[in-house]
Amino acid sequence: EADIYQTPRYLVIGTGKKITLECSQTMGHDKMYWYQQDPGMELHLIHYSYGVNSTEKGDLSSESTVSRIRTEHFPLTLESARPSHTSQYLCASRSQTGSGNTIYFGEGSWLTVV
Amino acid sequence: QKEVEQDPGPLSVPEGAIVSLNCTYSNSAFQYFMWYRQYSRKGPELLMYTYSSGNKEDGRFTAQVDKSSKYISLFIRDSQPSDSATYLCAMSAKYSSASKIIFGSGTRLSIRP
Known part of the structure; x- marks a missing residue:
């Protein structure tokens, strides 16, 4: 089971506000990713880190x-x-050992800007 | 032309049926193949991981890779309503720091009780 955590899970904020979505993993993975996904749509990679x-x-x-x-x-x-x-x-992170190409996801952060 | 093609569905089958989900790809360098299950408003969860060609079985799930046809499949036996979700295939080339993981767009599956 993946140990990758995102907060907040759900957030509604007003236009113009600053927001930080947190992501932490306890697996020691070097590679981490952020994807954006609209409901029912495909994943889009927006940022990554090695x-x-x-x-x-x-x-x-x-x-x-x-x-x-x-x-x-x-x-x-x-x-x-x-x-x-x-x-x-x-948010996601990637294993580099054994099954080195598997990527593990957090539960997601749902952001609504009103 | 996308590198990975996946029928978006929706696919609706009765409980107990065998389900076949498929992806095709164009990059012959892909060697690592994954299937993810994503429930509504949740993150994708890794279901199966295979390397190169052949079959891999895990309980009711079987992943199959046919590299000659550039075609991968996920079979679900004795399907249950709890299997209703979106299934995404993913793949990447031989591991290197530059290799990307490419995702399919997902197939929505509904199992009718």
Whole structure:
């Protein structure tokens, strides 16, 4: 079972507010990811990290930013939320041993911007 | 053309039926294949992981890879209403720091009691 945790699970905020979605994993994985997924739609990679102080933008352009100061922690920040940011945000990390290409997801953070 | 194609469904079958979910892909370098199950408003959960060709069985689930046809399948035997979810396939090339994991768009499955 994967040990990857996201908070908050559900959040409703007003336009223009700053929000940080937290993600932590206790598996010691170097690689971590943020995906965005609208209801019933496919996953879109928005950010990834190969380790501490490494962050890259994903395939889908996003106004969010990420940081990776500690191996286990990969928060995502929106400086000024807009209704177009309403979506589910999924954090994930990747094993590098044995089944080295499996990726484990958190439960997701549902963000609604009103 | 997407690297991984997956029929979005929805697929509706009666309880107890055998379900077949499929993905096709175009990149012959893919060697690692995964199936995820995603319940509504939850994150995807890893179901099966296979390397290269062949079959892998885990309880009621069987994952099958046919690399010559670039086709993978997930079979669910004795399907239950609790199997109702979206199933995503995922795959990647031989492990390297640059290899990406590519996801299918998911198939919505509904098991009717």
